[in-house]
Amino acid sequence: MSFISLLWVLLLGSLLGLELIGKVPPTLHTPLMSGANAISGITMLAALTLIVKAEGNVPLLIIGSVSLGFALFNVVGGFFVTDRMLAMFSRKPSNKK
């Protein structure tokens, strides 16, 4: 990929984000923030790349592994916590008269 096409990817990705998120009701802002936050842990892919390409370079393997750990902490924790919040919303309001 050339740098220019990566810039296009960046631009279109930002526009997509603006368009998708502009329409969320305030109620869901906290879950959304935490869900989006989990997605930002996508750097785990960069960490994986680093580990695969380290070719036996132990310090690099360690850096990659720690980085992967941080990213997955963000991803797994973020999605679980979002799920916990949303589970409360979807609980059936059966006790209402």
Add this chain to the structure above:
Amino acid sequence: MNLPVIIKFVIDLLAVLLLALGIKGLSKVKSARDANRLAAFAMSLSVVGLLSYYLGTSGIAIQSWIWIIIGSIIGSLLGAILAKKVPMTSMPETVALFNGCGGMSSLLVALGVAIFPISGGQENFDFFKSLINEVSISVSIFVGAITFTGSIVAMAKLQGWLSTPGWTQSKFRHFVNIVFAVASLIAFFDLINGNTSSIWLLVIVSSLLGIGVTLPIGGADMPVVISLLNSYSGIAAAAAGFVVDSQLLIVAGAMVGAAGLILTQVMCKGMNRSLVSVLFGGSLSAQSTASSGSGEYTNITSCSVEECALTLEAANKVIIVPGYGLAVAQAQHTLREVTKKLEQNGIEVVYAIHPVAGRMPGHMNVLLAEADVPYEQLKEMDVVNPDFPATDVVLVLGANDVVNPQAKNDSSSPLYGMPVLDVQEARTVFVIKRGMSAGYSGIKNDLFDLPNTSMVFGDAKKVLNDLIGELKDLGVGEK
């Protein structure tokens, strides 16, 4: 193009599509939970795509597998445990912590690539030789470090581990931060010039900058900062995407970056604060108490819990206005018991949720949902405002600035223009509050002076508990 490349291309495309659908689905209550799982699935899919690509091309060494497994297991386990254990009231600091770790991850990737240029990177992408690569490494380090230290400081402040040091409220802090910013810029250009050792300077000063910018910000503005930092972590991910040449990372990072910005904007609007004043203004109360000293309270009516219970018993329609104070006192469950009693007596109960109620937008909804409040009873400001004139009793619990009529009537007030709940239109307003202290804006609340407003002094949880007792004595909800 060979097969692994095509497969990875298709999987990446699918992952982006699913992530976008996931974010879209998060915007509706009905689909939100599935959407969150869809996004999680998309993330796992992207990992499978990447690993299968390497398996199909260069292969993955055993040693790499070992480190991948170690990192994944530790990170995922800790994340899952924290996510299961953390109480709902500390959601803002939890998001801040997760966010900081995301920033740290981007920082480490860039650092790793910078210190140990990877031999034989992707096709005709010469690691650490091209200018673009150095710029993206620097940006990734800079933004990643700010995200990490900023988020950790935000978390520590929300947890009460850190207070705002006095000197950070003086003008001196601007000088300090400017020094850090200039130093980062110097390190940045030095790095691009090929001086690899200045990378450590960049790491250190951008970390300090993250601390220096976040530390002076008052607790009530913290959600805005977390949202902004959330946006930064997206930018850091996108920058890391440039470093390792991954479109998927760039798209996902850019989407999160845009999301954080929108959310930040929404929060600022709800509080009638500009982003600039949040970031550079210090805590609001410090400056505005002097300018807005629009007099003392002259007509405060205080009443007992008993009177409050009697009025509630006679009401047909009650609106609850929960705020930050309720979240702090963790009184949402007690509140739910009170409203259950009222409902059993045939009284209509509705919760009016101001867009910035709680400690984050939407946080109050989560807290009330945790206490089993039916979703239908939570009404947003625009929906509920026309209902106030037909309401018998309004209970204001730990909310202050969001019910200040000054925002509508007094054009000289710093709050003027902020959207507020028109509680004063109701027949009777009870304000449950610990004392006469002002809200976080430090501005006098005209509501308290109105003849139809009565103050019930005390901790929200204790007052609500007493209220349950009084209602019981009156035989409310005993049927």
